[in-house]
Amino acid sequence: MPELPEVETTRSGIESVAHKQRLSSMLIRQRQLRWPVPEELPDAVLGHQLISINRRGKYLLLEFDPGHLIVHLGMSGSIRAVEPDSLWRTHDHIQWLFDNQTCLRLHDPRRFGAVLWHPRESGPILEHPLLQKLGVEPLEDDFTPETLLSAFKRKKTNIKQALLEGKTVVGVGNIYASESLFLARINPELPACELTWQQAVRLHKAIRDTLQNALDSGGSTLRDYVNATGEPGAYFELHAAVYEKEGHPCRICGTAIRRIVQGARATYFCPKCQPLKRKRPSQG
DNA sequence: CTTTAACCCTGGAGGC
C-alpha cells in the first residue's frame, strides 16, 4: 500500500523518464476506478508536453499545458515503466506513452486509486476540492512541533486517528502512524489534546525521520523501485518496528507488540515503551 | 461543528 515515500519515489521516477516529453498516446482499458476516469480523457491531454510532476500528500500532479492529471494510487496502485509493447497484465488499467518511448502503466488491483482531470480554466490546481483541505507537507519547513500542538489542542480523539486524518500533516498513513508513535514513545490511545510539548517535539521528529528513512530506502527510478522487490511498497515495510508485528518482541525492550483497532484500522504498539500514563516516582 | 459508519474493490486466508 503506497504511502508518501512510495508516492514520492513514483513521482521522481516519472520525472526522471518523462519530464518535458510529449504524450503520444493514452490508453484507458478500465475507467471504473475510485471515481470514473473523466470522459474528456485522453483527448484533453493528448499531444501535450509533460511540463512538471509534483506531489501533494499522496496525490501526484502531472502538469500539461491544458491542465493537470491528478493521480492517486489508493491502496494497491502502482505506476511502472515498461517496454512499449509489453503484454498488459491483469489490473493494468491505463497506459501513457511518450515521444521518447517511455511507457508508463497504472496497475491497481483494488481500483481504489484515481485518475482525474483538472482543466487549467478551473483555477489553481491546489484549490481542487481534493487538495485544498490537506494538512502541511511533513518534510517541508512549515511542519513544526507547533503544527501538531495547535492543531490537536481541541481534538478529543486519540492521537493515532488524529494523525491519520491528514488535516494537520499529510502523508502519515496507517503504517507510518504506528511507526512514528513507536519512535516517539507515545501511546496511540492518548487523547490528541493531551499531547505535551515534549511529546510534540518527539512526534514531529519521529514523523520526519520515519518518512525520510523510508524515502532514502526507495529506488531512484521506476525500474529500480520495482526491481528491488517485485512489489512496490514491500521494501519499505521491511523496516517496520511494530506494524504487523503483533506478538513479536519489541526491538527496544522485548515486550510483546500489541495490536488494537482504532476507527476500524489496526494499530500496533509496545505497551511498555509507549505507556498511556507517564511513570511517576512511587511514594515508597 | 464532530464523530461514526458505509462504501468502493480484489486477493488472500481460513473453514468446511
Next chain:
DNA sequence: TGCCTCCAGGGTTAAA
C-alpha cells in the same frame, strides 16, 4: 479440489 465468508485498507461521503 472448490466454494463460501470474512477481512484489510485510503479516503471520500452520507448519516447520526
